[in-house]
Amino acid sequence: MDLSKLNPPQREAVLTTEGPLLVLAGAGSGKTRVITHRIVHLLDKRPGGLLARNILAVTFTNKAATEMKERLVHMAGPRAQNVLVCTFHAFGAEMLREDIYRLGWPKKFTIADQGDQAAIIKRAMRERRIDDRTFDPRKVLTLISKAKNAGKTPEPLGEGMGDDYDLIAHMVYEAYQLALKAQGSVDFDDLLILPSRLLREHEDLRHKYTQRFRYLLVDEFQDTNQAQIDLLTLLASGETRNVCVVGDDDQCIYSWRGAEVRNILSFDKYFAEAKEVRLEQNYRSTQVVLDAANAVIAKNPERKAKKMWSERKGGERIKVVSAPTEEEEARYVATEISRLVAGGIPADEIAVLYRVNGQSHPIEEMLREKGIRYEVVSGSEFFDRREVKDVIAYFKLIANPRDETALLRIINVPARGIGDVTMERLVAHARRDSVTLWGAMERAEGYEDLPKGAAEKVKDFLQLVERYRQSYETGKLAEVTRKLLEEIGYKDDAKSLITSQASADRKLKSIDQVINSLEAFEKREGPKASLLTYLNRLSLDTRQEEEEEVPGGHKAVTLMTLHASKGLEYRVVFFIGMEEELMPHKGMQGEAQNLEEERRLCYVGITRAKELLYLTRSVTRVKRGKEVPRTPSRFLEDIPPELVEVLDLDAPRKGPPTDQEKNFFASLKERFKAPGTSGGVAPGSKPAVGAPTTGGPAATGTTGGVR
DNA sequence: TAAAACCTCGTTTTT
DNA sequence: CGAGGTTTTA
Numbered sequence A: 001m002d003l004s005k006l007n008p009p010q011r012e013a014v015l016t017t018e019g020p021l022l023v024l025a026g027a028g029s030g031k032t033r034v035i036t037h038r039i040v041h042l043l044d045k046r047p048g049g050l051l052a053r054n055i056l057a058v059t060f061t062n063k064a065a066t067e068m069k070e071r072l073v074h075m076a077g078p079r080a081q082n083v084l085v086c087t088f089h090a091f092g093a094e095m096l097r098e099d100i101y102r103l104g105w106p107k108k109f110t111i112a113d114q115g116d117q118a119a120i121i122k123r124a125m126r127e128r129r130i131d132d133r134t135f136d137p138r139k140v141l142t143l144i145s146k147a148k149n150a151g152k153t154p155e156p157l158g159e160g161m162g163d164d165y166d167l168i169a170h171m172v173y174e175a176y177q178l179a180l181k182a183q184g185s186v187d188f189d190d191l192l193i194l195p196s197r198l199l200r201e202h203e204d205l206r207h208k209y210t211q212r213f214r215y216l217l218v219d220e221f222q223d224t225n226q227a228q229i230d231l232l233t234l235l236a237s238g239e240t241r242n243v244c245v246v247g248d249d250d251q252c253i254y255s256w257r258g259a260e261v262r263n264i265l266s267f268d269k270y271f272a273e274a275k276e277v278r279l280e281q282n283y284r285s286t287q288v289v290l291d292a293a294n295a296v297i298a299k300n301p302e303r304k305a306k307k308m309w310s311e312r313k314g315g316e317r318i319k320v321v322s323a324p325t326e327e328e329e330a331r332y333v334a335t336e337i338s339r340l341v342a343g344g345i346p347a348d349e350i351a352v353l354y355r356v357n358g359q360s361h362p363i364e365e366m367l368r369e370k371g372i373r374y375e376v377v378s379g380s381e382f383f384d385r386r387e388v389k390d391v392i393a394y395f396k397l398i399a400n401p402r403d404e405t406a407l408l409r410i411i412n413v414p415a416r417g418i419g420d421v422t423m424e425r426l427v428a429h430a431r432r433d434s435v436t437l438w439g440a441m442e443r444a445e446g447y448e449d450l451p452k453g454a455a456e457k458v459k460d461f462l463q464l465v466e467r468y469r470q471s472y473e474t475g476k477l478a479e480v481t482r483k484l485l486e487e488i489g490y491k492d493d494a495k496s497l498i499t500s501q502a503s504a505d506r507k508l509k510s511i512d513q514v515i516n517s518l519e520a521f522e523k524r525e526g527p528k529a530s531l532l533t534y535l536n537r538l539s540l541d542t543r544q545e546e547e548e549e550v551p552g553g554h555k556a557v558t559l560m561t562l563h564a565s566k567g568l569e570y571r572v573v574f575f576i577g578m579e580e581e582l583m584p585h586k587g588m589q590g591e592a593q594n595l596e597e598e599r600r601l602c603y604v605g606i607t608r609a610k611e612l613l614y615l616t617r618s619v620t621r622v623k624r625g626k627e628v629p630r631t632p633s634r635f636l637e638d639i640p641p642e643l644v645e646v647l648d649l650d651a652p653r654k655g656p657p658t659d660q661e662k663n664f665f666a667s668l669k670e671r672f673k674a675p676g677t678s679g680g681v682a683p684g685s686k687p688a689v690g691a692p693t694t695g696g697p698a699a700t701g702t703t704g705g706v707r
Numbered sequence B: 001t002a003a004a005a006c007c008t009c010g011t012t013t014t015t
Numbered sequence C: 001c002g003a004g005g006t007t008t009t010a
Helices: A008-015 A031-045 A062-082 A088-103 A114-127 A137-149 A164-182 A190-201 A203-212 A226-235 A261-265 A287-297 A326-342 A357-369 A386-399 A404-410 A420-432 A437-442 A452-474 A477-488 A490-497 A501-528 A531-540 A595-606 A659-673
Strands: A021-025 A055-059 A084-087 A215-218 A243-247 A275-279 A318-323 A350-354 A374-376 A557-561 A570-575 A609-618 A620-623 A626-629 A644-648
Touching: A008 A031, A008 A275, A021 A031, A031 A055, A031 A062, A031 A215, A031 A243, A055 A062, A055 A088, A062 A084, A084 A088, A088 A190, A088 A226, A088 A531, A114 A137, A114 A164, A114 A404, A137 A164, A137 A190, A137 A226, A190 A203, A190 A226, A203 A226, A215 A226, A226 A261, A287 A318, A287 A595, A287 A609, A318 A326, A326 A350, A326 A357, A326 A570, A326 A609, A326 A620, A350 A357, A357 A374, A357 A557, A386 A404, A386 A452, A386 A477, A386 A490, A386 A501, A386 A531, A404 A437, A420 A437, A420 A452, A437 A452, A452 A477, A477 A490, A477 A501, A490 A501, A501 A531, A570 A595
Parallel strands: A021 A243, A021 A275, A055 A084, A055 A215, A215 A243, A318 A609, A318 A644, A350 A557, A350 A570, A374 A557, A570 A609
Antiparallel strands: A620 A626
16 A cells, blocks of 8 residues: 555554554545555555454444445455444444343334434323423433433432423433333434443453454544443453544534534543644645634634644635625525536535525525526435334334334324324323233223224234234335335325325325335345344434436535535535524524534534635525524634635615515515514614625626636 | 314434 | 414314
8 A cells, every 4th residue: 555645644643553543633634545544554464463354443424434435445455345334323233233132122122213212202201290392302302312421320319400401301311211121222322322331241242342343443533422432442441452533623513412522632531642643734725715714713712723734825715795685695606606617617516505404595596596406415304204204113113013102103194093092091001011002902902991993993903013014024125015005095195184286296205215215225135134124224324315316417516504514525615694693503592502613613614615715694684584684703703804805795786676676675665664563674773775786797806717 | 083273483413 | 484283173
């Protein structure tokens, strides 16, 4: 392998194979290269002794894992095939698949997703007479998850408890945990915590795993949580302590999900005498972009200061653009994009970044209007769709009859005459007789408070599920599913429930997509494909099957949140909504905003740009039907003025107003006509009269010349 | 049990 | 303003 293409610190990171090592890899510093080279170097170094299967590389997402594995195999050939590259959660799930029975769970466990978790919490709250409308179960879940990750077990009430939510979390924690176990499920936190317990409590397993994984590597270490570092510490508790973690504290943007910057800031607390390597040369951006990013992040107090530098001296100045309205901001972005594309920048080298998903809408509208292809990288909304969740609940129940959450979800979907009253009574029986809900349903006929009609319907349902459990054992997953959905009339039901034609089509389509994904899974996995393995994969990896590529291979502009942009790079980046309350985002009511994290988020956004960066904002914004004035982001002030070219689109313009603008004036008049309404503009702000100007090429000035 | 009115609430999100 | 869920009513 050729190490000469690496710079000195990179080479050191690759060659320091023994003992704990912290690699501080600034944005664009060639982190991925270092990791892959390091692994290949390990394989080269000890051809006889070290096997690929002795290496474990942990990544943040499945996507990253797949890509890394591909790169490894590409570089090192088939011998890299046995390097285990996966996420912490996937690793944990794998451990549990073999040994969870030692902790008292059934071998065929299912993984509870957020919806399942929330449902369990909700039930636990109700049992304790806590109103789940006054108190949001998901907030309770967040607290319980934090407690779990911090290693806290359910315990009696201590003194000096915090607010109501802390109290509720405390009251519900144990019930939640028991319910989860009783229904043979684990949550995402358990995928980390239970493996740690296995290693701690079972000498033989600790021996097995520490013997096998002699070299550990963790990517995106800044976003690991307590449970993950616990697991890592245990895996590294054998004779070898070859733990290499790679990350950038300045890019920790998931602390709201439990990530601990502390993990990277005090790595040496966990692994004494850890070596530290800093990668500070940036291969991505121009010095101008980098200087701006450095200036913004420098204000964070607690960090491992890095001085990022680039060989790409100078560069196009950063365009700081203010538009009169959100629409104009979007129009400007769309116009600039079409200009850049016309000037030869491929569309897929351009990204629009924003803090919250909702910000994409105006941009999408304008891009459509101008006929620019775009792609929105959206979260997991596919699996949030009701139909998809329903179908998956059927799978879960069939794979694991104890799964009460799944059972309650679909017992009456489509309606089969088993209502809440019946189920409430069955749940009561189940609790009293200490059996699962499924068990109680099997006894339905014996319960006096159940009308015979109800008991009959329950029995029919049980038989249906049993029958399909058999079918799934032998038949093709996708085929059996089609038959199942046909038999229960799910599609007809979905159709009749829907108001509009379009949304009905969408629903049917997403059901088909589930079947397609099932089919693809079956094809990939071959004979070992089962409902349970499918479900496990699905819970851990919510990526959709890659959609059919457009034949022409037309390139599209990417729209996504800052969070989704981590690790990616584009020649041109539009960072929109550079306003207070949006960037930095205003925290949830009550909860203080985490300014340091917002700053890191801003840093991540800026450092995505290779050549050209636009920071745009709007002077007014329509919020809940009302126009409100906006303050420029404080982060803009941190960027040295000499790096910036300011552009104000609120300048006089020539030409008649467009229809849209006429409408704007009309609505403005409307607003002033209506007296007494609180509508209109906040005191002290200038109404945006005369505001509409087009951000056409004429107004944009000197932006040309991106190579 | 199922459609119609009603009300509430607006982060980030992968595992 | 609009999506989503919940309560109300038939």
